[in-house]
Amino acid sequence: MPLSSTAESELRDMLRAFRAAHPGIIVPTGAGKALEAWVLMKLANTVRIQMGRFWRVSLRQGDGAILRPSTTFNLSSRPSRIQPRSSTAPGYVLIEHRTDTARRFELRGGLQWKGRSDAKHEIDVSLLPSVIGEAIRNSGGGHPHGLPIVAVECKDKGGSGPLDETRQTLARMYDLALVTQSVPGWSCRIYETNTLAQWGRKSTRYLTFFQKGTFGIVRTGHFQSGATTLARHYSIGHYPDIYNGGAIGFLQERFRETLLRVSNF
Amino acid sequence: MAIIEEVRQVIFILEEEGFGALAGELLTEISLGREVEKGIFNDEQKTTADAGETVIARVPIDATDQLRAALDILRAGLVLPVRAFDEAEKIASELSGDGQFRIAFIDPEERIASLPISTRAVGDTTVADELDALLTRLPNMIIPPTVDGA
Numbered sequence: 450m451p452l453s454s455t456a457e458s459e460l461r462d463m464l465r466a467f468r469a470a471h472p473g474i475i476v477p478t479g480a481g482k483a484l485e486a487w488v489l490m491k492l493a494n495t496v497r498i499q500m501g502r503f504w505r506v507s508l509r510q511g512d513g514a515i516l517r518p519s520t521t522f523n524l525s526s527r528p529s530r531i532q533p534r535s536s537t538a539p540g541y542v543l544i545e546h547r548t549d550t551a552r553r554f555e556l557r558g559g560l561q562w563k564g565r566s567d568a569k570h571e572i573d574v575s576l577l578p579s580v581i582g583e584a585i586r587n588s589g590g591g592h593p594h595g596l597p598i599v600a601v602e603c604k605d606k607g608g609s610g611p612l613d614e615t616r617q618t619l620a621r622m623y624d625l626a627l628v629t630q631s632v633p634g635w636s637c638r639i640y641e642t643n644t645l646a647q648w649g650r651k652s653t654r655y656l657t658f659f660q661k662g663t664f665g666i667v668r669t670g671h672f673q674s675g676a677t678t679l680a681r682h683y684s685i686g687h688y689p690d691i692y693n694g695g696a697i698g699f700l701q702e703r704f705r706e707t708l709l710r711v712s713n714f
Numbered sequence: 715m716a717i718i719e720e721v722r723q724v725i726f727i728l729e730e731e732g733f734g735a736l737a738g739e740l741l742t743e744i745s746l747g748r749e750v751e752k753g754i755f756n757d758e759q760k761t762t763a764d765a766g767e768t769v770i771a772r773v774p775i776d777a778t779d780q781l782r783a784a785l786d787i788l789r790a791g792l793v794l795p796v797r798a799f800d801e802a803e804k805i806a807s808e809l810s811g812d813g814q815f816r817i818a819f820i821d822p823e824e825r826i827a828s829l830p831i832s833t834r835a836v837g838d839t840t841v842a843d844e845l846d847a848l849l850t851r852l853p854n855m856i857i858p859p860t861v862d863g864a
Contacts, residue, residue, distance in 0.1 A: 450857055451720060452852065463848050466844075467841050468732055471796050471842070473829040473832070474791075490817075491802075497809060520815070522815050524818070524820075526820055526822070527821065605795070669790060673751060675768050692797075
């Protein structure tokens with residue numbers, strides 16, 4: 450039983466209107482980028498709504514300046530390092546404690562981190578200390594090394610997320626966690642190589658590292674149950690059916706707890 | 715698995731109107747069938763919960779469910795991302811508290827902007843909403859069979 454001619458013509462008209470209104474969604478990576486932007490902003494909004502008494506949130510340009518009214522907030526279209534200080538470089542969300550100036554963080558999209566192997570790992574949404582971001586930005590750009598405070602993978606995919614997807618996330622975390630330090634005598638969680646700025650403390654066990662922070666995979670579909678068993682053991686959150694269910698609320702809650710405890714990291 | 719005529723029509727229209735990637739996804743997903751998670755058992759492990767190990771199998775989608783499954787994929791690929799992105803832009807504007815902010819994606823090295831996710835004003839999801847409404851109505855817009863089944 451075919452669609453009626455009315456249905457066919459309405460669908461064609463609607464698709465043409467959609468392509469004109471939302472051209473960026475139609476390209477293969479478009480829906481995934483929309484998901485990344487949404488997760489990043491939902492986390493930022495958690496701080497504004499629930500923690501605004503003690504924390505401040507602002508949108509920043511790539512040179513660190515506050516974004517001017519009615520301008521565009523630029524996010525990275527592909528995985529990249531932190532760019533040298535420039536107003537045209539991708540921006541970030543600055544999350545800063547109102548009284549404790551040591552607690553300043555940058556929430557970023559599509560940032561590549563470097564692991565102990567020197568391999569680069571793209572994290573869709575990650576949080577790093579401003580002391581690291583500023584040091585890199587002010588010294589020609591580069592990659593942060595170590596385990597992010599927040600690392601969220603965004604999967605714009607239906608169906609069941611397989612076990613291998615979680616294994617890949619876990620493999621990245623193992624490479625990023627500085628259970629061994631690159632310089633004898635150091636004890637940090639994150640560092641950068643331009644000025645050797647450091648942040649946080651080393652943990653001796655992987656599990657201890659992974660329990661300090663927000664790590665997760667966000668999915669528009671679901672997860673294979675075996676994948677969730679693996680993820681739970683290593684404190685990696687699984688957030689299924691992200692657009693329809695309450696999973697985004699659980700991610701926001703975990704992010705809030707991370708910020709509350711970040712001084713102990 | 716045979717794809718029913720209405721879904722073939724939708725795939726054809728998508729391809730012709732420049733939604734080739736989505737047309738390909740529809741063809742693949744409906745052809746492969748619906749995912750079903752099955753437990754792997756052995757003598758000691760009597761329940762799925764005990765086993766922990768599963769495989770994803772594909773089962774055919776009933777002809778009566780295929781169009782709805784196809785339209786759900788369209789909704790997930792087009793409507794939901796637009797609404798989510800719009801919410802992200804609204805939050806960006808609320809964070810600044812001073813005017814509307816657009817979110818754009820730029821190449822980090824070349825500084826060239828990607829195609830905009832939305833050309834409409836912040837908060838305007840009219841087109842996505844209308845598409846959603848049409849996707850809901852489409853299953854009722856098929857030509858009924860004639861009495862002799864032709």
